[in-house]
Amino acid sequence: MKSIFLCILFFVCRSLTAQEPTSLPEKPLITTLGIKVLGKVDHVTWVVQKSGCLLQVIFPSFLDGEPRSPAPATQAWVLKSDGSTIPQRSRPVIGSGINSVGHVTPSDLYAFPGSAATEAVAIVLMVDGQFFVASLAPKPQ
Numbered sequence: 001m002k003s004i005f006l007c008i009l010f011f012v013c014r015s016l017t018a019q020e021p022t023s024l025p026e027k028p029l030i031t032t033l034g035i036k037v038l039g040k041v042d043h044v045t046w047v048v049q050k051s052g053c054l055l056q057v058i059f060p061s062f063l064d065g066e067p068r069s070p071a072p073a074t075q076a077w078v079l080k081s082d083g084s085t086i087p088q089r090s091r092p093v094i095g096s097g098i099n100s101v102g103h104v105t106p107s108d109l110y111a112f113p114g115s116a117a118t119e120a121v122a123i124v125l126m127v128d129g130q131f132f133v134a135s136l137a138p139k140p141q
Contacts, residue, residue: 046123056109073127077123095107
């Protein structure tokens with residue numbers, strides 16, 4: 001049974017990686033998007049890395065142990081130039097980090113395939129029913 005599971009896992013992983021473009025960077029390229037929502041979203045980053053693309057929604061920090069209201073409800077879409085969406089790889093990961101002075105920084109992490117590195121032109125983020133859009137297109141110089 002274990003060997004069957006490993007074989008299935010191997011073929012699924014192989015099919016996922018076969019669809020990825022080979023030009024993804026060795027080091028992550030991190031772009032801070034212009035989305036901030038006072039008291040709800042501190043900042044949003046778009047990360048392009050070898051394993052795929054990530055959208056990270058960072059919520060305001062708080063001191064560990066202090067009472068805190070729940071994080072806002074979020075939903076994200078990555079748009080192609082034709083208006084269609086790039087599907088997420090999985091459900092968003094809800095997590096948090098803690099720094100050396102005890103501040104907790106909660107976040108939601110959305111994962112997208114590596115093809116989003118070249119196909120994505122915009123991010124749409126819904127925060128508690130409000131919609132925000134950030135362009136991923138390079139700015140003309």
